[in-house]
Amino acid sequence: MSMIRKAVLAAFAALALAAPAAAETLTVETYRPSHSEAALGVQSLVVERFAGREGARFSFMVADALQQASIRGRPWFTVLVDAGGEANAVLEGRVTPHISEHRFRRKREVCWTYDEDGDCTEERKVDLECIRLTVNVRPDVRLLARDGILLWTFTSARNDQEEFCPDVDDYPDVDAMIDGVLPDLVQDIRRELAPTGVLEPVRIMESRSGLSGDARDAFREAVRLTKNDEAAACDMFERLYAANREQPSLMFNVGLCAERRGDHPQAQVLYQAALASRRSDDEASAGLRRIDDTAVAISQIAFHFEQ
Numbered sequence: 449m450s451m452i453r454k455a456v457l458a459a460f461a462a463l464a465l466a467a468p469a470a471a472e473t474l475t476v477e478t479y480r481p482s483h484s485e486a487a488l489g490v491q492s493l494v495v496e497r498f499a500g501r502e503g504a505r506f507s508f509m510v511a512d513a514l515q516q517a518s519i520r521g522r523p524w525f526t527v528l529v530d531a532g533g534e535a536n537a538v539l540e541g542r543v544t545p546h547i548s549e550h551r552f553r554r555k556r557e558v559c560w561t562y563d564e565d566g567d568c569t570e571e572r573k574v575d576l577e578c579i580r581l582t583v584n585v586r587p588d589v590r591l592l593a594r595d596g597i598l599l600w601t602f603t604s605a606r607n608d609q610e611e612f613c614p615d616v617d618d619y620p621d622v623d624a625m626i627d628g629v630l631p632d633l634v635q636d637i638r639r640e641l642a643p644t645g646v647l648e649p650v651r652i653m654e655s656r657s658g659l660s661g662d663a664r665d666a667f668r669e670a671v672r673l674t675k676n677d678e679a680a681a682c683d684m685f686e687r688l689y690a691a692n693r694e695q696p697s698l699m700f701n702v703g704l705c706a707e708r709r710g711d712h713p714q715a716q717v718l719y720q721a722a723l724a725s726r727r728s729d730d731e732a733s734a735g736l737r738r739i740d741d742t743a744v745a746i747s748q749i750a751f752h753f754e755q
């Protein structure tokens with residue numbers, strides 16, 4: 449195992465143990481892999497000014513997001529402004545929103561008569577012609593290696609939609625609708641090009657079915673401890689599990705504790721066992737997916753920083 453990979457795993461466990469607690473959850477640190485394997489070797493890039501109505505503004509937003517992309521405080525990219533520099537790749541693109549209208553009819557309550565002060569005195573339901581306005585933004589963005597080889601293209605789109613009736617409503621603010629979707633697209637690109645690490649509160653299983661007497665009381669106390677002392681809660685869950693190995697909630701919760709401290713092999717064993725219980729199969733499957741994603745992301749991180 450490389451030194452970088454070991455360091456990532458060690459820091460992973462330390463942060464998960466130090467994370468603040470949330471009610472009835474345990475906090476795990478999980479990584480989500482980059483969607484672009486071809487871009488993993490890119491250490492530095494130039495973000496050109498994109499073409500199109502929203503291109504220039506969007507390219508600045510993307511450059512800022514990629515400059516800020518980091519793994520445990522270590523920058524993922526060096527974003528350069530001079531295309532003639534030693535950048536590994538160039539990001540280029542075009543952003544032109546597409547605006548469409550679909551007309552339909554709808555019954556609406558409207559004021560029918562007004563008094564001399566302009567106050568409504570009678571409302572009636574009338575049939576109005578209305579419009580469904582859709583703003584769709586599908587950036588055309590490409591990452592090219594220094595030698596011109598195409599490494600990655602962006603294919604996602606985001607849209608916003610508003611309905612209004614011109615006789616009674618103001619026309620929607622199209623610029624505001626565009627403003628609302630651009631940040632999401634920027635984050636989509638950031639996730640495509642670099643792994644992300646998140647602290648995720650995962651809800652424990654709280655069913656005490658199959659437990660009795662002191663074990664039920666201890667289980668209730670362990671649940672309470674998750675609110676302010678996750679380590680103590682895990683200690684109690686593990687002691688209970690040692691004497692109640694077929695209890696589905698304990699099986700899952702102890703697996704979650706193992707994931708919390710970064711012991712992924714143990715977590716996988718327990719999650720696999722929990723799959724046999726219909727009461728914990730969804731939660732266990734989600735845990736296995738988190739661990740698989742994290743393993744892929746850590747491999748990507750090691751590869752990227754060892755270039």
